[in-house]
Amino acid sequence: MAAKENILERLRANIGERFEMPNIAINAIHYDNVVEKFAETCRTVSGADVVMGTPAEEDERGETSTVHGDIGVAENGCIWIPQREADRSFLFRSEHLNIIVKASDIVSNMHEAYARISESEEYFKDYKYGTFISGPSKTADIEGALVYGAQAARSVTVFIE
Amino acid sequence: MSTLHSKRAAEYQKNPDTVTHHDQTFYNVRAKRDRMAQALPEWEELRDMADRIKRHTISHLDTYLEKFEAAATTNGVHVHWAEDADEYNDIVYSILQQHGVKKVVKSKSMLTEECHLNRSLEEKGIEVIETDLGERILQMMKLAPSHIVMPALHVHKEDIRDCFKAQIAEYDEFRRCFYETQNKPIPEDENDADPTMLTFVARLHLRNQFMTADAGMTGCNFGIAETGDVVVCTNEGNADMSTSIPKLHIVSMGIEKLIPDYKAMGVFQRLLARCGTGQETTVYTSHFRGPKPGGEMHIVLVDNWRSRNIGNREHWQTLKCMRCGACMNTCPVYRRSAGYSYSYFIPGPIGINLGMLNDRLAHSGNVSACSLCMSCDNVCPVKVDLSHQIYLWRQQLDDFNCANPMKKAMSNGMATLFNHPQLYVNTLRLAPLANHVPHSLMHNCLNPWANGHEMMKFPKKSFHTLWKTIKEEK
Numbered sequence: 190m191a192a193k194e195n196i197l198e199r200l201r202a203n204i205g206e207r208f209e210m211p212n213i214a215i216n217a218i219h220y221d222n223v224v225e226k227f228a229e230t231c232r233t234v235s236g237a238d239v240v241m242g243t244p245a246e247e248d249e250r251g252e253t254s255t256v257h258g259d260i261g262v263a264e265n266g267c268i269w270i271p272q273r274e275a276d277r278s279f280l281f282r283s284e285h286l287n288i289i290v291k292a293s294d295i296v297s298n299m300h301e302a303y304a305r306i307s308e309s310e311e312y313f314k315d316y317k318y319g320t321f322i323s324g325p326s327k328t329a330d331i332e333g334a335l336v337y338g339a340q341a342a343r344s345v346t347v348f349i350e
Numbered sequence: 351m352s353t354l355h356s357k358r359a360a361e362y363q364k365n366p367d368t369v370t371h372h373d374q375t376f377y378n379v380r381a382k383r384d385r386m387a388q389a390l391p392e393w394e395e396l397r398d399m400a401d402r403i404k405r406h407t408i409s410h411l412d413t414y415l416e417k418f419e420a421a422a423t424t425n426g427v428h429v430h431w432a433e434d435a436d437e438y439n440d441i442v443y444s445i446l447q448q449h450g451v452k453k454v455v456k457s458k459s460m461l462t463e464e465c466h467l468n469r470s471l472e473e474k475g476i477e478v479i480e481t482d483l484g485e486r487i488l489q490m491m492k493l494a495p496s497h498i499v500m501p502a503l504h505v506h507k508e509d510i511r512d513c514f515k516a517q518i519a520e521y522d523e524f525r526r527c528f529y530e531t532q533n534k535p536i537p538e539d540e541n542d543a544d545p546t547m548l549t550f551v552a553r554l555h556l557r558n559q560f561m562t563a564d565a566g567m568t569g570c571n572f573g574i575a576e577t578g579d580v581v582v583c584t585n586e587g588n589a590d591m592s593t594s595i596p597k598l599h600i601v602s603m604g605i606e607k608l609i610p611d612y613k614a615m616g617v618f619q620r621l622l623a624r625c626g627t628g629q630e631t632t633v634y635t636s637h638f639r640g641p642k643p644g645g646e647m648h649i650v651l652v653d654n655w656r657s658r659n660i661g662n663r664e665h666w667q668t669l670k671c672m673r674c675g676a677c678m679n680t681c682p683v684y685r686r687s688a689g690y691s692y693s694y695f696i697p698g699p700i701g702i703n704l705g706m707l708n709d710r711l712a713h714s715g716n717v718s719a720c721s722l723c724m725s726c727d728n729v730c731p732v733k734v735d736l737s738h739q740i741y742l743w744r745q746q747l748d749d750f751n752c753a754n755p756m757k758k759a760m761s762n763g764m765a766t767l768f769n770h771p772q773l774y775v776n777t778l779r780l781a782p783l784a785n786h787v788p789h790s791l792m793h794n795c796l797n798p799w800a801n802g803h804e805m806m807k808f809p810k811k812s813f814h815t816l817w818k819t820i821k822e823e824k
Contacts, residue, residue, distance in 0.1 A: 193419075193431040196605065196653045200412040203661030207409045211402040213613045216392050234630050264620075265631035275643045278594035281587050300616040307612045313577075317425055317640030321619075323631050326587040330484035330500065332507050333375055334545035339483055340553060341587030341634075 217298045220263050227263040227295045228349060235266035235324025236337060237288075237345040244287050244348055254283035258322075260302045261295040261349075266323040268347065269302060272316035280320070281341040288322065289348045352798065353715035353754075359687035368504075373685040375503055380679040382628020383729065390624075400621055401733035403614045404670035407575075411660065414575040414608045415651065421578030425640035428648045435465035438652045442467060442567075442600060443474055445648055449598050451476060451564040455556075457582065457589035458482040459569025460498055460673055461602045461652055463695050464708070479559045481588040483552055490517050496689030498696055499626050499675035504688060511543040514551055524551040556588070566592035568638075570603040570649075571672070572618055576611040579639050580649060583622060583632040590636055597645040599638065605651050606669045618672065621731040626674035659707045664742050668703045670732040677726035677736055683719045692716050699726040699736035706743050714752035717743045781808040 220226040231237045244255055258268035268288050270280065280286065296302055302321075306312055312319055328339035337343055352360075363369060387393045407414055419429045430445075432438035446454065454476060462468065468478045468489075480489045484502035488495055490513050495501030515521050528550040529536045568589045572581040580601050582589040593599045609618060623629040641647035660666050678684045678698030689697040694705030694713045702720065705713030717740050726736040747753040767774050785807050793800045811819075 192433045192437060192653075195433055196431055196651075196657050197412050197415065199653075199657035200415075200660060203657060204409055204412065205661060205663060205666070208402070208405040210406045210610065211399060213399060213403070213617060215395055215399060215617065218390055218392065230630070235633075267631050267635065272642075276594075277642070278591075281590045281594055298616075299619050300613075303612040303616040303619075313637075313639045316642070317638070318642065319637050319639075320590065321631070321635040323633050325633070327585045327633050328483045328549060329627075330482070330487065330502055331510055331545035331548055332505075333378075333500075333503055336546050336549040338553060339549060339586035339588070340481065340556060340591050 215300055217300050218264060219297045223263045223295050223297055224292045224349060226297075227261050227266070228347075230263055230266040231324065231347045235345070235347075236327070237266065237324040237347045239347050239349065241349050243289065243350045244346075252283065253285040253287065254279045255287040255289065256280060258288045258290045259294060260305055261290040261347075262297075262299055262302050262321070263295060264298045266347075267299070267302065267321035268323070269306065269319060269321055271312045271319040275316070277316070277318060280322075281326075284338075284343050286322075286325075286342040286345045287348060288345060289350060292349050295349075353718050354693050355687065355691050355715050355719040358691040359683075359719070362687055362691055369686055369688075372504060372688050376497075376679045376685045379500070379628055380676075380729070383625055383676055383679065384628075386624035386628050386630065390620075396617055396621055397731055397733060399617050400731055401670065403609060403617060404672075404732045405667070407608055407610060407614075408606060408660065408666065408669050411605060411608065411657075414610065415605060418573055418575040418578060418608055419651075421576065422649055423578075425578045426647070427578065427640055428646070430648060430650045432650055432652045432654075434654050435652075438465050438602070438650055438654070439467055439470040441650050442602070443471060443476070445598070445600055446471070446476055446565060449565065449646075451598065453477040453479065453559075453563045454565045454567055455479045455481050455559050455563040455592045455596065456567035457569065457584060457592050458485050458501070459567070459602050460696065461569055461604050462567070463495065464654065465602075465652065467602070479556075479563065481556055481559065481586075481592055482584070483549065483586060483588075486552060486556065487513065490514075494690070494695060496697070497675060497678060498673055498701075507543040507545055507548060508541075510548055511541065514548060514555075518551060518555050520555070521551060524554045527554065556591075560591045560595050563592070563596050565598040565600060566596045567600045567602065568593060570601050570607050571622065572615060573603055573608045573649075574611060574615060575608050577639060579637045581615065581619075582636050582638065583619075583634065584636075585627075585629075585633045587634050590634055593638065594642070597642070599641065599645065599647045601638070601647070601649040603649055603651055605653055605656050606671075622672060622674055625676040625729065625731045655708045662707075665703070665707060665739055667734055668700070668707055668736075668739060670734050671700050671704070671730075672732060673700075674731060676729040676731065677734075680725045680729050681720075682723060682725070683721060687719065692719065699740065700734070703734075703736060703739045703743070710743075710750055711752065714743070714747055714750070717747065718754075775814065778812045778814065781812070782810055784808055 228239045260269035325337045326339045326341035480486045487502045496504045570580045571583045623632045684698040702716040720740045724737045
């Protein structure tokens with residue numbers, strides 16, 4: 190472990206002034222009707238379809254997969270999806286993804302979302318992975334043309350229940 | 351004595367349509383970034399906080415690295431440390447070798463570019479497949495990235511089509527499949543280059559790669575010291591594809607990527623995509639905290655030049671950079687000279703500075719690629735004072751023998767002139783003689799100041815003379 194000691198030694202020797210950690214309190218954007226804003230963001234920013242209600246029946250893992258999201262974020266359409274089963278690849282391999290979110294789990298911004306994740310005992314316990322997903326996989330790598338379905342889900346439907 | 355940048359930029363200017371297209375493409379991204387900034391009342395508060403968090407973390411990197419390593423180890427992750435590029439490449443190779451890996455799928459990582467990992471692994475017989483669409487296109491075309499976030503925007507779709515046709519054996523089948531899924535007739539012209547079709551072809555091509563790879567590699571946008579999370583942000587989902595199928599996951603991480611905790615993560619998540627591509631968020635913000643069941647996860651912490659520059663009082667703040675690319679999109683010099691004009695693999699204002707920290711002798715030519723307009727300083731989400739840094743590097747060029755001799759001679763000449771008032775007055779009196787110098791003598795390769803514009807005409811009477819005359823008349 191010579192490398193580790195050498196790197197840490199150089200850092201200790203070279204770091205100049207040490208700055209204090211600021212108190213992170215952002216006066217962040219807040220939406221009064223957070224569910225309405227979330228639905229709008231999912232449509233316009235994420236490029237997802239939005240349905241108020243529950244999917245008729247949960248599909249088999251395959252072309253379409255259905256998953257429960259724990260937190261919806263109104264400012265950017267992100268939905269927190271912790272890993273809940275041994276194989277998480279269906280989240281990305283499925284052509285279409287249905288994500289179910291409870292209206293009561295929708296927050297205004299990412300600060301609130303990360304606070305919820307930090308406070309919960311549930312996440313990263315069984316499986317050490319979680320992701321925020323905001324709509325279908327996208328790319329604009331070919332001449333800047335926006336294309337849905339670069340690698341992962343080509344379309345996403347968000348169900349708000 | 352032109353710099354490499356100015357020579358390459360001059361070459362690039364020979365195709366004005368390409369320049370205009372490049373300029374407009376990236377200015378549009380800048381405009382989208384502005385709309386994002388204006389939509390959030392707390393925008394400046396976020397930048398200010400991001401700057402302070404990074405200052406704190408960088409200036410406590412020794413303790414945060416140990417904290418991060420401890421958390422990651424508790425999570426069952428193997429943590430490795432590499433002092434330089436060679437050591438890093440060796441570590442990655444030995445992990446792959448232990449697992450008998452023949453093919454690696456990897457998502458975009460500027461650190462692997464910095465260390466030339468792909469070349470190093472390929473020389474040892476390991477197949478490396480880039481999975482970010484832009485990076486994959488460049489890899490197939492054997493080109494380097496021209497931008498850190500949108501690496502292949504300078505490549506034309508017709509060239510991409512030709513490349514795919516030549517290198518993807520199933521091209522015709524995938525193309526047919528695309529039109530079938532879209533319920534559209536297959537175009538008779540086999541040379542169609544619709545970006546949606548080409549993306550679909552790449553999607554199916556890369557699916558095969560994900561399924562057959564033995565290991566997945568990712569970079570790291572943020573490492574969270576408190577929890578040991580590695581956060582990777584993508585729009586395509588390729589980092590998640592690369593890591594959810596193969597059992598082995600190797601993360602490459604520059605030591606400056608650390609942030610303290612989830613509270614800080616909220617600040618950076620909100621800034622990254624807004625600044626980088628003008629989106630509210632990347633499609634995927636993935637937190638990797640440990641190996642998947644039955645799998646292995648390794649993190650390689652790479653120094654390479656960072657710890658020796660952290661003590662540089664003038665330049666250490668360059669380490670705050672989170673590689674969003676906003677400074678490139680706004681830079682008038684980058685937009686009109688493009689990525690390949692720079693000698694360092696990261697172009698634009700941040701690339702100029704990172705290149706100097708990495709190897710100042712090799713990359714000092716880039717410091718002239720700046721008009722000091724300071725636009726980059728104003729868009730940087732972590733408030734790296736990029737143009738001021740470039741100005742400071744310019745002042746130091748002479749110290750490491752990289753100053754332009756012509757500019758140096760002129761500076762010395764001007765210093766003599768301005769320090770001797772009588773000499774100055776006499777010279778000024780003679781200046782109008784320069785007006786009579788034949789055009790061809792002024793406009794030639796010896797006088798770079800006459801490139802692209804006419805030289806000034808000296809007035810018959812100087813301001814000093816006029817001032818004196820007016821005073822005397824009164």
